[in-house]
Amino acid sequence: MCGIVGYVGKNAAVQVLIDGLKRLEYRGYDSAGLAILDKGVFSVLKKTGRVVNVEKLARKSKSPGTIGISHTRWATHGGVTDNNAHPHISSDGKIALVHNGVIENFLPLKHFLEGHGFTFSSETDTEVLSNLIAYHYKTLGGYNGNRVIESVRQSLMQVEGTYGIAVLCTDYPDQIIGARKSSPLILGVGQGEYILASDVTAFALRTQNVVFLRDDEIVCINRDEFSITTMEDNRVHASIETVDWAPDAVELGDYKHFMEKEIFEQPQSIENAMRGRFSQDSSTSHFGGLTLTPQELRHIDRILFCGCGSAWHSCLVAEHLIERFARIPVEVEYASEFRYRNAPLDKHTLVFIVSQSGETLDSLAALQESKRKGYPTLAITNVVGSTIARESDGGIYQRSGPEIGVASTKAFTAQLTILSMLALYLGRLRDMSYEDGIRFVEALKMLPQQVAQILNQAEYIQAIAHKYAHHRDFLFLGRQSLFPIALEGALKLKEVSYIHAEGYPAAEMKHGPIALISPECPSVFLATQKSIIKKTLSNIQEVKARGGPVIAVTTEECHFPKNLADDLIVIPHCHEALKPVLATVPLQLFAYYTSLARNCDVDKPRNLAKSVTVE
Ligand code: M6R
Numbered sequence: 001m002c003g004i005v006g007y008v009g010k011n012a013a014v015q016v017l018i019d020g021l022k023r024l025e026y027r028g029y030d031s032a033g034l035a036i037l038d039k040g041v042f043s044v045l046k047k048t049g050r051v052v053n054v055e056k057l058a059r060k061s062k063s064p065g066t067i068g069i070s071h072t073r074w075a076t077h078g079g080v081t082d083n084n085a086h087p088h089i090s091s092d093g094k095i096a097l098v099h100n101g102v103i104e105n106f107l108p109l110k111h112f113l114e115g116h117g118f119t120f121s122s123e124t125d126t127e128v129l130s131n132l133i134a135y136h137y138k139t140l141g142g143y144n145g146n147r148v149i150e151s152v153r154q155s156l157m158q159v160e161g162t163y164g165i166a167v168l169c170t171d172y173p174d175q176i177i178g179a180r181k182s183s184p185l186i187l188g189v190g191q192g193e194y195i196l197a198s199d200v201t202a203f204a205l206r207t208q209n210v211v212f213l214r215d216d217e218i219v220c221i222n223r224d225e226f227s228i229t230t231m232e233d234n235r236v237h238a239s240i241e242t243v244d245w246a247p248d249a250v251e252l253g254d255y256k257h258f259m260e261k262e263i264f265e266q267p268q269s270i271e272n273a274m275r276g277r278f279s280q281d282s283s284t285s286h287f288g289g290l291t292l293t294p295q296e297l298r299h300i301d302r303i304l305f306c307g308c309g310s311a312w313h314s315c316l317v318a319e320h321l322i323e324r325f326a327r328i329p330v331e332v333e334y335a336s337e338f339r340y341r342n343a344p345l346d347k348h349t350l351v352f353i354v355s356q357s358g359e360t361l362d363s364l365a366a367l368q369e370s371k372r373k374g375y376p377t378l379a380i381t382n383v384v385g386s387t388i389a390r391e392s393d394g395g396i397y398q399r400s401g402p403e404i405g406v407a408s409t410k411a412f413t414a415q416l417t418i419l420s421m422l423a424l425y426l427g428r429l430r431d432m433s434y435e436d437g438i439r440f441v442e443a444l445k446m447l448p449q450q451v452a453q454i455l456n457q458a459e460y461i462q463a464i465a466h467k468y469a470h471h472r473d474f475l476f477l478g479r480q481s482l483f484p485i486a487l488e489g490a491l492k493l494k495e496v497s498y499i500h501a502e503g504y505p506a507a508e509m510k511h512g513p514i515a516l517i518s519p520e521c522p523s524v525f526l527a528t529q530k531s532i533i534k535k536t537l538s539n540i541q542e543v544k545a546r547g548g549p550v551i552a553v554t555t556e557e558c559h560f561p562k563n564l565a566d567d568l569i570v571i572p573h574c575h576e577a578l579k580p581v582l583a584t585v586p587l588q589l590f591a592y593y594t595s596l597a598r599n600c601d602v603d604k605p606r607n608l609a610k611s612v613t614v615e
Helices: 013-027 051-061 106-115 126-139 147-158 258-264 266-274 294-298 309-326 335-341 361-372 387-391 410-429 434-455 458-468 480-497 506-511 530-545 576-597
Strands: 003-008 031-038 041-048 067-073 095-103 161-169 176-181 186-189 194-197 209-212 217-221 226-230 302-307 330-334 349-355 377-381 394-397 473-478 500-505 523-527 550-555 567-571
Touching (some): 003 013, 003 095, 003 176, 013 051, 013 067, 013 194, 031 051, 067 161, 106 126, 147 161, 147 217, 176 194, 266 410, 266 434, 294 410, 302 309, 302 335, 302 361, 309 330, 309 576, 330 335, 361 377, 361 387, 377 387, 410 576, 434 576, 458 567, 473 480, 480 500, 480 523, 480 576, 500 506, 506 530, 530 550
Parallel strands (some): 302 349, 377 394, 473 500, 473 523
Antiparallel strands (some): 003 194, 031 041, 031 067, 095 161, 176 217, 186 209
């Protein structure tokens, strides 16, 4: 959560910082602020609300400074006020700091600093760190090397918690210090300029050359060069990598919202997830990043999947597919639970962490816990060079391109596609026949055009969304591999339209949720599985008998009875195992249009942040 940007170069820093913050707003948008260092003096602007509020202030101030830091906040310590917005200036006026993360031991440090004459004007943990750096800076008077780097290093050795930071000091008018621990920080290497940011998207239009900083590294940038050292003050030889995201991938183009853009990009993002990953005879898939040999994979007795939110839903689908195709027992855990549960795992367990951002703190912690226990731990991530991608033993990139809308859409269907291909790969290593493999690959290859067919129904689904947008409660019901899609549909609706929605296995409804059924509580049924359609139809009858409105998603081969549902969405016929992918798309459109009908901020829903880097 929170996004930070630091800039040093030849251009006025303000606009670069504002542009960067706007692209990072998905990480938090309670308040924003920036500090420009010009002629040894900080000019600081901060305001609650969106980045645009700071932009308005900046237009008036017209600071010409070419070095500065900025921040968009997702509040943790301290309410949403101008004072609590970053940057935080040390009480002696020397240090300005922006911070993404949480300083857990801020209270004892605060008492210590108060004892040394430092004062505080906010309720944040971050101000403690800016004063701590100022304290060390003062005590290091007469130090021979770079005094700011050393004071940052000494301060970071004292703090417990997580951080991605950018620091300015009035005595060093040309340099920014950055450091990270469990919060992302990336260096963009431009033409005569350097940019520090939480995410590549912040500077994708300026440069695609990046250095992915690692935990416990401290970077110093000035107008001409950068240098990286460890906490032990050893020099790090960093390699500059090129990210291949097209710069316009972070632009809205002709779309009104990123959620809309990303939903409509799915034919392409699903295609990208599959490209080059089928065997020559099209009977199985392969992944370059899976560091285990087929022999090693054959010895796996159990697979554990961990993720959060939508990623967790994709893991639940994987459980069905892998158990069905490969007959390997699969467990799925919330990453946040796994890390503290100390679950006994079988010796031959393989662990997969699924995370779009690759930065979700709970998922990262699950990965670290799994590796600590010695399990081979692979990752499925979208963001190249993200912490989870780098810390895992190997894995698969989603290739979805940047996902900016807070509600995950194209990244989720790419995860489902990759997990379906993984199930195929593992199945073919075991009992799945060549013919079944061929059939499944053919079905996978059809997905992009089938998703496009569903997208052609957008206007129809928009009309349905309008009809139900005034309701306050929804049930989403599906069975087997469609149950996780019911959860996903409910999550999407909750996130972007603030309607209470619950996902349930359809047959579980009669064990409690049926009490909610009334004309005021519509149910969305995923009635796409021919083998159990009669059971699902009975569940729908139960809802109708109690006056509950029903929206059903079905396929032609299910022969859904006319007039049973109040509204019916028909998706193309596809392989049973791929129905989760297709059934997701109408639910995304439904949530998107409901959000618009309710005038919600669809790309930046209240209280949420795209990348959850706190516990
Ligand atoms: O980046 P991750 O995939 O690790 O993120 C996990 C969740 O925070 C994320 O899926 C969240 O639930 C989304 N807002 C869902 O739309």
